[in-house]
Amino acid sequence: MKSIHDLETPVVLVDLDVLERNIARMAERARTLGVRLRPHAKTHKVVEVGRRQIAAGATGLSLAKPSEAEVFAEAGFDDLFIAYPVVGADKARRLLALAERLRRLAVGADSVEGASTLAGAFRAAGRTLDVMLKVDVGLHRVGVLPERAPEMARRLADLPGLRLRGIFTHAGHGYGEETPDGVAKVARHEGRTMAAVADELRRAGLAVEEVSVGSTPTAREAMAQPGVTECRPGNYVYHDGSQVGLGTCTAADCALTVLATVVSVPAADRAVVDAGSKTLSSDPLRPHAAGFGQFPGRRSRIQRLSEEHGVVVVEGGESFQVGERVRIIPNHACVVSNLHDRVIGIRGESVESELIVAARGRVR
Amino acid sequence: MKSIHDLETPVVLVDLDVLERNIARMAERARTLGVRLRPHAKTHKVVEVGRRQIAAGATGLSLAKPSEAEVFAEAGFDDLFIAYPVVGADKARRLLALAERLRRLAVGADSVEGASTLAGAFRAAGRTLDVMLKVDVGLHRVGVLPERAPEMARRLADLPGLRLRGIFTHAGHGYGEETPDGVAKVARHEGRTMAAVADELRRAGLAVEEVSVGSTPTAREAMAQPGVTECRPGNYVYHDGSQVGLGTCTAADCALTVLATVVSVPAADRAVVDAGSKTLSSDPLRPHAAGFGQFPGRRSRIQRLSEEHGVVVVEGGESFQVGERVRIIPNHACVVSNLHDRVIGIRGESVESELIVAARGRVR
Numbered sequence: 001m002k003s004i005h006d007l008e009t010p011v012v013l014v015d016l017d018v019l020e021r022n023i024a025r026m027a028e029r030a031r032t033l034g035v036r037l038r039p040h041a042k043t044h045k046v047v048e049v050g051r052r053q054i055a056a057g058a059t060g061l062s063l064a065k066p067s068e069a070e071v072f073a074e075a076g077f078d079d080l081f082i083a084y085p086v087v088g089a090d091k092a093r094r095l096l097a098l099a100e101r102l103r104r105l106a107v108g109a110d111s112v113e114g115a116s117t118l119a120g121a122f123r124a125a126g127r128t129l130d131v132m133l134k135v136d137v138g139l140h141r142v143g144v145l146p147e148r149a150p151e152m153a154r155r156l157a158d159l160p161g162l163r164l165r166g167i168f169t170h171a172g173h174g175y176g177e178e179t180p181d182g183v184a185k186v187a188r189h190e191g192r193t194m195a196a197v198a199d200e201l202r203r204a205g206l207a208v209e210e211v212s213v214g215s216t217p218t219a220r221e222a223m224a225q226p227g228v229t230e231c232r233p234g235n236y237v238y239h240d241g242s243q244v245g246l247g248t249c250t251a252a253d254c255a256l257t258v259l260a261t262v263v264s265v266p267a268a269d270r271a272v273v274d275a276g277s278k279t280l281s282s283d284p285l286r287p288h289a290a291g292f293g294q295f296p297g298r299r300s301r302i303q304r305l306s307e308e309h310g311v312v313v314v315e316g317g318e319s320f321q322v323g324e325r326v327r328i329i330p331n332h333a334c335v336v337s338n339l340h341d342r343v344i345g346i347r348g349e350s351v352e353s354e355l356i357v358a359a360r361g362r363v364r
Numbered sequence: 365m366k367s368i369h370d371l372e373t374p375v376v377l378v379d380l381d382v383l384e385r386n387i388a389r390m391a392e393r394a395r396t397l398g399v400r401l402r403p404h405a406k407t408h409k410v411v412e413v414g415r416r417q418i419a420a421g422a423t424g425l426s427l428a429k430p431s432e433a434e435v436f437a438e439a440g441f442d443d444l445f446i447a448y449p450v451v452g453a454d455k456a457r458r459l460l461a462l463a464e465r466l467r468r469l470a471v472g473a474d475s476v477e478g479a480s481t482l483a484g485a486f487r488a489a490g491r492t493l494d495v496m497l498k499v500d501v502g503l504h505r506v507g508v509l510p511e512r513a514p515e516m517a518r519r520l521a522d523l524p525g526l527r528l529r530g531i532f533t534h535a536g537h538g539y540g541e542e543t544p545d546g547v548a549k550v551a552r553h554e555g556r557t558m559a560a561v562a563d564e565l566r567r568a569g570l571a572v573e574e575v576s577v578g579s580t581p582t583a584r585e586a587m588a589q590p591g592v593t594e595c596r597p598g599n600y601v602y603h604d605g606s607q608v609g610l611g612t613c614t615a616a617d618c619a620l621t622v623l624a625t626v627v628s629v630p631a632a633d634r635a636v637v638d639a640g641s642k643t644l645s646s647d648p649l650r651p652h653a654a655g656f657g658q659f660p661g662r663r664s665r666i667q668r669l670s671e672e673h674g675v676v677v678v679e680g681g682e683s684f685q686v687g688e689r690v691r692i693i694p695n696h697a698c699v700v701s702n703l704h705d706r707v708i709g710i711r712g713e714s715v716e717s718e719l720i721v722a723a724r725g726r727v728r
């Protein structure tokens with residue numbers, strides 16, 4: 001059997017034992033709480049990983065863009081949610097084609113301007129599109145504030161061609177919290193706020209079938225809040241340095257690592273590996289920026305990146321040799337996936353499979 | 365003829381008129397000074413753009429990794445330099461295969477440990493590999509310090525299977541300079557230091573055929589220094605927000621832009637476009653970090669990025685509408701190229717061609 005020592009570097013490794021454990025744990029949490037799990041596939045973008053999530057009990061997948069959803073529809077997934085405010089006539093045509101092949105489809109919306117184009121296209125085709133209203137529980141990216149949700153939900157529900165399925169949020173501001181307690185507080189607020197918004201919508205006579213929360217750091221607590229019906233974590237399949245930093249997991253739970261080679265040791269306190277921003281991305285470590293990659297068991301980190309160079313500041317007492325191979329835990333696994341056409345599935349040091357990152361680069 | 369208004373967003377546009385002007389200007393500068401131009405193709409990764417550079421007078425191309433060089437060798441380019449300390453037996457085998465199909469090949473080196481594996485492979489095959497010694501003129505990434513260059517050059521030249529072609533550097537620290545004068549000073553130091561190192565090597569009895577400098581901000585001044593024989597700028601074909609910030613060019617010289625759509629305007633001071641870090645990368649603006657993308661003619665910038673969202677902080681007096689299409693000048697064009705399989709060649713608002721980013725994602 002081929003070993004990781006036979007692989008050319010840099011290369012992305014996925015430890016399948018850790019992956020399976022991560023998938024099982026989140027599925028178990030959702031099952032215990034009676035919440036539907038709809039993982040965000042952006043983290044892996046791999047059909048086979050999505051299939052493992054469904055096999056473990058997920059009801060469907062979340063995606064960010066129609067082109068990502070097309071990849072999973074093509075592979076036979078039949079219940080997809082595009083967790084993004086989809087806008088434009090060209091996108092509406094793609095959604096129509098998706099709706100015709102899927103058992104269930106929903107998309108995000110946070111404005112009448114955006115949703116009305118989709119509504120018009122579906123109405124003209126004699127179809128109805130499920131939409132989920134995006135609610136902003138504190139990230140301040142997209143979505144309406146909770147107090148504006150009833151009005152916007154009503155306006156979306158009134159658009160012929162649309163059906164309001166429910167509400168969704170993403171508490172990405174949890175990534176800025178400095179302690180696990182801070183993250184848990186964000187998570188409880190996320191779940192409770194969404195449940196309260198849903199209740200208000202129902203009092204206003206609107207049907208709210210789905211109350212959906214998200215994000216790997218907040219998932220376990222947010223889905224425990226009464227009234228939450230669905231959870232959409234993505235990163236948990238792989239985890240990464242930021243999840244370790246946030247206290248979501250330990251380094252042993254990181255399924256995705258990068259195998260690299262030391263190509264230069266130009267000074268006693270500096271080594272350079274062949275993995276730069278083209279391999280690791282330049283995303284910062286969360287919650288506190290601290291370099292661009294960690295080596296399990298060593299204090300030295302990649303402190304500077306250019307496209308093909310990772311510059312390690314060598315801590316006292318540690319050393320790196322030209323030609324030495326090193327394993328790196330990246331800051332952000334999702335963006336690493338998006339940089340590579342293939343990742344290598346391993347068990348221990350044995351290479352088991354090559355996984356095609358089929359939805360890589362699908363930005364439209 | 366198809367127009368940019370027909371394109372789905374987000375999409376990367378390359379203005380071919382600006383591209384051709386950028387290529388012509390750098391070629392003219394090198395020709396006037398009698399310096400060979402060997403552009404770094406990492407910026408575009410596009411075979412057709414490389415052909416335009418050769419047609420304008422470039423002697424060959426620079427690449428970062430053997431897998432990138434393989435793409436250009438396959439397309440018929442016959443004189444390539446891998447400007448990177450290539451390390452390892454697997455890479456040595458690929459270099460051997462490359463050497464057999466190319467008229468000229470050279471690779472970078474900065475250590476005997478790294479170079480000896482390549483030397484052994486070439487010697488065993490009865491061939492000789494040209495190497496260029498990397499010299500560190502201030503970036504402190506890879507390369508030997510000028511004072512150590514004579515000793516390392518001697519050791520590389522003495523390895524059977526290798527031929528020392530010359531020396532090269534990359535003054536990437538110019539990207540941290542706050543004024544054009546500061547950049548020019550780095551550039552003169554770059555050229556003069558390399559010329560002085562070459563003289564010292566020659567006094568020690570070593571043949572130094574090539575004295576190669578690089579980087580778009582420093583190229584014009586560095587190649588004007590006596591003794592410099594070759595220049596390897598990359599970014600100049602496209603330019604980007606960082607080059608504007610450094611004073612290398614104006615916004616009108618930026619050939620690569622991203623066309624995006626406003627998908628949400630959740631607050632008066634916030635708009636969100638459908639281009640996030642998967643489209644623009646999370647590379648910071650140089651020389652001073654200031655958001656992740658600029659809109660020509662507007663003061664508002666993309667101030668936060670997630671994978672599919674660019675969050676614009678809307679400056680007073682400006683406004684963005686859901687569905688509106690906007691052009692973005694990214695911080696760093698090279699990394700944008702690496703995120704997309706295709707870019708669209710335009711003239712004015714007319715779509716002229718689709719350019720395949722053939723060497724995208726080639727990290728090995």
